[in-house]
Amino acid sequence: MFSIGELSRRTNVKVPTIRYYEEMGLLSEPERTEGNQRRYDLAGLERLSFIKHARDLGFSIEAISELIELQGHPDRSCQAATDIAVSQLSEVRARIKRLRALEKELVRISKGCSGEGRSEDCYVLASLADHKLCSNEH
Amino acid sequence: MFSIGELSRRTNVKVPTIRYYEEMGLLSEPERTEGNQRRYDLAGLERLSFIKHARDLGFSIEAISELIELQGHPDRSCQAATDIAVSQLSEVRARIKRLRALEKELVRISKGCSGEGRSEDCYVLASLADHKLCSNEH
């Protein structure tokens, strides 16, 4: 049995975040000491590790809720879990694509100005003011 | 002179967002009709286009504030503007890097499960539960 601080250290999830997950229903309410402090067991640790890992991979709290639901029903089909993972993947890919366009644009804008001139003539500011100077859509 | 709705249509920025930008100090308070409705001129339109473009490129409201500050002082050095653009660029690159790691991981996890089995044996769920199954750090 460990305290919330101990759990925090072992999972790298901050204490208030653990309490937040509990409030959101991702973690079931743990046992308490006589003095009302939370005490966790191994199952609690594993559950939190699962959540942490999924969050690190960018899954939303809602998606994680669904995944946990599934874990609780080992006999059910795991199609839903696969769907969630696949849709998460395509979201990540979409974000990458978008960021690459931004990167290109920012490189172009940054290169245009040495930072030595007066802001009146700054290419960075001009580029932002006038979309027509942009090389691609975004 | 155009109304807030007209401005919204021309810039593709939603009406409540325009009001929000005004509240945040990005847009100066426009003239009003006798009936208290906002009326914008060309300067207002250009200012909002600038903000929109910068937001699309991922600049924060705060960064945009600074850029607008600079625009208001054409005689000042534009080093600050360049700095902001460069740091934005490196942030974008960092995000891309991270997302690419996640992408790789999600591909691996998704491939591991056809979605046909029972959730008990699902590789997606197993991967999330056990970080050791991961191929890389994240």
Next chain:
DNA sequence: TGTAATGTCTCTAGTGACTAGAGGTTCAAG
């Protein structure tokens, strides 16, 4: 056993960048 330091409790409010909705007023077209 006493005490001090650290940890934990609940609760409220703040973050960023909006978005939604209520309830009321003004404008432009016909």
Next chain:
DNA sequence: CTTGAACCTCTAGTCACTAGAGACATTACA
């Protein structure tokens, strides 16, 4: 002059936390 769309302000909600206040519990050490 009427109707309906657009506009006004204000409050509250979103997501996933984070920060802080003020009170209570636990632990380490003397």
